[in-house]
Amino acid sequence: MNLSIRRAVTRRTARNVSAGVAVGVVAAFLPLLSLFAPLLAGGITAYLERAGARRGALVGAATGLGVSLLTSAVTLGVAVANGAVGGFADGVPFLGLLLAGALWTASAAAQTVAGAVGGAAGAVVEADRTRFAARLGTDGSRSSFVAVVGSLAVGLVAFVAVGLAVTAALDPYVWPSLLVGIPVGGVAGVVAAVLVHHVLATRRDAGDGRGKPGAS
Incomplete structure (x- = not known):
């Protein structure tokens, strides 16, 4: 088996x-x-x-x-x-x-x-x-929409900030450094967006009592 x-x-x-x-x-x-x-x-x-x-x-x-x-x-x-x-x-x-x-x-x-x-x-x-x-159906989708929009905003900021920082840091050594900055920024943006969405979703569930022991 x-x-x-x-x-x-x-x-x-x-x-x-x-x-x-x-x-x-x-x-x-x-x-x-x-x-x-x-x-x-x-x-x-x-x-x-x-x-x-x-x-x-x-x-x-x-x-x-x-x-x-x-x-x-x-x-x-x-x-x-x-x-x-x-x-x-x-x-x-x-x-x-x-x-x-x-x-x-x-x-x-x-x-x-x-x-x-x-x-x-x-x-x-x-x-x-x-x-x-x-x-789904217990609290509507408004909180989920807010979590998605918020996480995407944070991810975009992280993408731009990290991408520009890496591009600038590598500019004296790598050409074109933008080809390194963009994917590194993308990784940072995805990680930031996913983490923020996960934290917001977890807090939302905890607020509903679904993340607590014995909750139905």
Whole structure:
């Protein structure tokens, strides 16, 4: 019985990760969305997984890494098909190839982390949505609307503030630093929005007596 349950969970997780990776790969080749592809993919996977923030971060990280690997493979395949790769490597010094490998590794690690953050956020959003659906009709949707608007406002402020700060800090060292500032700001904005919404939703439930022991 336990073995069959594990197999079912494994198949479900594989489907969820595959769905997240598919969305992430498509997003990675779209303007603007490409900067948030691992974050979006990890969030989708964890939302489908419905297994809590810790599990969400884990499957999100796997999704982010999968997006990184597949997009790299597609890019390399296109380059080979167009003849852009061939004698190119012969004219590049070993240190150049080593640097390129280090940059790719850093990029893959960053996308894995972004996927994990997106996964944790997606799991929290799913849990809050499920809790709200369970209590729908008992207090109306006004408080939920206020929580959504408030969390989006905080997330937008965090996105702009962190994005600009990172862009300015890296400007002397990285060009264009905006390509780093935007995704980092996006991660900060998503985390801020999800946390604020979760706190407001939890306080709302506590005020209704639903978060207290023995509450019906």
